[in-house]
Amino acid sequence: MTAIFPDPRYASSDVVALGEDLRVSTLREAYRKGIFPWPHDELPLPWFSPRQRTVIFFDELHVGRTLRKAANRAPYTFTIDRDFRAVIAACAAVDRPDQDGTWIGSSIIAAYTRLYDAGDAHSIEAWAGGTLVGGLYGVDAGGVFTGESMFHLREDASKLALLFLVEHLRARGGTFLDCQVMTPHMEALGAREIPRGRFLDLLAETQARGLTLFGA
Secondary structure, three states: OOOOOOOOHHEEEEEEEOOOOOOOHHHHHHHHOOOEOOOOOOOOOOEEEEOOEEEEEEEHOOOOOHHHHHHHHHOOEEEEEOOOHHHHHHHOOOOOOOOOOOOOOOOHHHHHHHHHHHHOEEEEEEEEOOOEEEEEEEEOOOEEEEEEEEEEEEOHHHHHHHHHHHHHHHHHOOOOEEEEEEOHHHHOOOOEEEEHHHHHHHHHHHOOOOOOOOOO
């Protein structure tokens, strides 16, 4: 099979390709090469591999006092892949004051739902009783989880869902979480930026370990 994407190591910018192809095979190849789509208005779909990649190394995870207290109170229960469609829909509906709308449009929802059905995308849910109150979704890039988006309807629900995910990944042999780009929330949890080349090395090294992050 002919590769669709170039090796991002040799890209001169964060954008390594343009194109509207959102088939499962295309997304799978992209994530396993450290590339992800990020729609921008009035542009053909850009595919990114940032020159500075944001990651959380699990041994550097910072859980502040307030969040630790919230975790100890255990106000929510957490699941994996219980309702991917509800999670991605909720992420799309999040109000983003710093953005004009959301990048999670109908084509992205459809594409990642297909990727979920194929076993590559996954969701983490936070529940209060039977009500979905927070969560996140992302992609298993061959043993490294790449986070895509989060939402919360109750205090700390998405943050605690992320901590649940980290512990799950750690138990499966994972050592870091790919956050793609820096946000204040990720920075508060101990995320830092590393050069693209180092990220791609870590990605390849982890893929070679053959980790099974989800399922049996």
